[in-house]
Amino acid sequence: MECAASDANDLSSIHLHKRQQTKDETRSAMLDLDFLDCPICIEPFTVPIFQCDNGHLACASCCPKLSNKCPTCTLPVGHIRSRAMESVLESIFIPCPNAKLGCTTNVSYGKQSIHEKECSFSLLCSCPLQDCNYTSSYSNMYRHFISDHQNKYMLFCCDTFANVRMNISDKILIRVEYEVSLVFAVQCFKEPCGVYVTVSCIAPSFQEVGKFSYHLSYTVDGHTMTYESPKVKKVLKVSYQIPEESFMLIPHSLLRGEILDMKLCIKKLRQE
Known part of the structure; x- marks a missing residue:
């Protein structure tokens, strides 16, 4: 009886081993x-x-x-x-090649390259601060500023006017929108004809990012200049070249020192 029980246990052990081996081989085949x-x-x-x-x-x-x-x-x-x-x-669906960067999309096998061209995580954005070499997807750029540049940005909310005070010599001021988790750059360029002021969004030109416009005003000695741009330009990396479009030009006659006191409203547009 003991011998029979031992044989039964051995057979059971062999059976379990074979079942496990089959599962491992199947799993391996599924991964290949x-x-x-x-x-x-x-x-x-x-x-x-x-x-x-x-x-x-x-x-x-x-x-x-x-x-x-x-x-x-x-x-x-x-x-x-x-x-x-x-x-x-x-x-068969596999994770996007940019899964490590944060993309959660699973794509049909064979269509990875098509998705990768459209994936917002494929295009890396550069931190707009000149002394920082950080690059990431646009969605991680928000977290980067929150964790690494606590004193170098101002929080704001779309569709509301906010005071913007910047030193012309600083050339750039970072605004972080906390509801859509996007980073915006307000830049100024001092030239012989005056100071150019422009606004850009650090993100790729993808539909999921959304569309924005902005309203900018500057008041001095009771005189107010206003500029409305129908769109906020999206950039992967800010440029320190004089903007060719979408800017407000403040003439030198309206400058009072090196400080610009402005009001800015960035509006989120409805998707068509």
């Missing part, structure tokens, strides 16, 4: 996505996928290069769709 690449050009398959009568696969790009002849068996290839492989391909 090389089979989703064209065996000819080694690029990820995209729909449509073709096969010869023997089931050898080729992508749509390779078929004409092969004169529609299978390199493995020489049978015609490029006319019969591999529907089964296309179904497998369309059922």
